[in-house]
Amino acid sequence: MVIVLLNGKLIDEQKAVVSVYDHGFLYGMGLFETFRTYGGEPFLLERHVRRLEAGCRDLGIGYTPDAGEIAWSVRSLLEANHLKDAYIRWTVTAGEGILGLPAGEYDQPNVIGYIKELPAVNIQPDAPGKTLQLLKLRRNSPEGEVRHKSLHYMNNILGKRELSAYTWAKQAEGLFLDERGYVAEGLVSNLFFIKNGVCCTPSLDTGILPGITREFVLELAESRGMRTEQGLYRWEELLEADEVFMTNSIQEIVPVTSIYDTAGTERIIGSRQAGAVTAHLLEQYRAAACAKSSIGE
Numbered sequence: 001m002v003i004v005l006l007n008g009k010l011i012d013e014q015k016a017v018v019s020v021y022d023h024g025f026l027y028g029m030g031l032f033e034t035f036r037t038y039g040g041e042p043f044l045l046e047r048h049v050r051r052l053e054a055g056c057r058d059l060g061i062g063y064t065p066d067a068g069e070i071a072w073s074v075r076s077l078l079e080a081n082h083l084k085d086a087y088i089r090w091t092v093t094a095g096e097g098i099l100g101l102p103a104g105e106y107d108q109p110n111v112i113g114y115i116k117e118l119p120a121v122n123i124q125p126d127a128p129g130k131t132l133q134l135l136k137l138r139r140n141s142p143e144g145e146v147r148h149k150s151l152h153y154m155n156n157i158l159g160k161r162e163l164s165a166y167t168w169a170k171q172a173e174g175l176f177l178d179e180r181g182y183v184a185e186g187l188v189s190n191l192f193f194i195k196n197g198v199c200c201t202p203s204l205d206t207g208i209l210p211g212i213t214r215e216f217v218l219e220l221a222e223s224r225g226m227r228t229e230q231g232l233y234r235w236e237e238l239l240e241a242d243e244v245f246m247t248n249s250i251q252e253i254v255p256v257t258s259i260y261d262t263a264g265t266e267r268i269i270g271s272r273q274a275g276a277v278t279a280h281l282l283e284q285y286r287a288a289a290c291a292k293s294s295i296g297e
Contacts (some may be wrong), residue, residue: 003080005073005113010080018110024093028152029106031055032091035212035249036118038289040084042074044249047212048090055148056092060105063092070113077115087250089114093151119250128272129257131172132186132244134235135159136262139176139184139207147209159187168264173246173256178206182232189248190214193233193241194277200241203230213247220284226277239267243275252289253282 002013024030033048042048049067056063074088095108140155142148163174174187185191185208192201192214199221204210221228238244244256255274259267269275274282 002115003077004115005077005111007111008073010076016112018093018112019096021096021099022093022110023095023097023102023106024091024110024151026097026099027094027101028150029059029061029094030092030109030151031059031061031149032089032151033149033212034087034089036087037074037078037085040075040078042071042088043289044212044216045071047215048249051149051210051212052090052092055150056109058144058146058148059094059150061092061094061109062105062107063109063111065090065092073113077113081115083115083117085118086115087118091151129255129269129274130246131169131258131260132175132246132256133163133166133169133172133260134262135162135174135176137162137176139178141179142207146204147207149209156187163187166260166262166264168266169260172260173254175259177235178208181234182206183235183238184208185211186246189246189251189254191238192217192245192247193238194243194275195237195241197227199226199228199277200233201228201230203232205232211247211249213249213252216288217247217253217281217285220281220288224280224284235261241269243278244269245274245278245281253278253285255279255282 003010004013004016006016031052033052035042035048045067049065052065070090078086091112093110094106095110137159159174173189176184178184183202184206190211192199202208218228246254246256255278257269257272
């Protein structure tokens with residue numbers, strides 16, 4: 001049995017229900033944030049809250065997230081589910097509305113906190129890296145000026161289905177190009193690569209999600225004296241990278257050491273292990289996360 005949080009109340013997941021007229025269900029009007037805890041404390045929560053607040057404002061959803069309240073709720077979820085640390089998904093739906101498109105804003109949203117165990121993470125520096133598989137499906141353009149972490153995930157799900165058809169790319173992450181052919185992002189991650197000492201990542205102009213971990217890693221690299229660059233990159237440029245890694249809030253920084261194109265041609269990155277820069281950034285990231293958990297966000 002898993003306990004979730006529905007509008008501030010802890011409840012058995014089997015008993016947690018929302019209206020069939022919720023516009024999150026009917027029209028995909030809703031947002032979510034995923035993050036993990038370290039020592040029972042959500043990492044980078046203030047940043048997740050700012051992104052969620054901006055998204056709710058843009059979508060006209062009357063919800064103002066409070067970092068202190070969310071942190072308290074997360075601790076309650078951890079305790080109720082007997083977990084020390086966990087994967088958290090904080091979801092806000094538009095709430096119940098008419099069967100039809102509304103002209104006004106939403107003033108009765110539903111707020112749901114989900115929890116599950118964290119995936120196993122190999123922390124050994126010499127562990128083999130992840131495989132990246134190029135997808136034929138292109139990253140769709142955002143429906144607004146910026147890509148929100150919305151409930152509309154059809155593009156990602158279709159990409160996941162395509163990924164499963166590549167028999168040579170087991171346990172791989174799918175990689176989207178944007179509609180112009182520039183490298184964009186993974187199914188559930190942002191992309192980075194190192195070339196000639198420069199830490200590169202696709203620009204937000206490609207329509208990618210402005211990831212929280214992406215933002216933090218850019219700051220982390222710059223604080224260590226690295227040059228960073230956000231740009232438009234072709235697939236061929238990625239293949240010439242010295243190091244490649246992916247980021248998201250749950251998996252942290254994941255080294256990529258093998259890349260496949262859609263024909264199954266493989267390119268090995270480095271020596272099939274995390275590169276020196278990737279390993280250093282991961283070490284610094286985890287140190288920052290553990291330091292935050294010891295003093296609170």
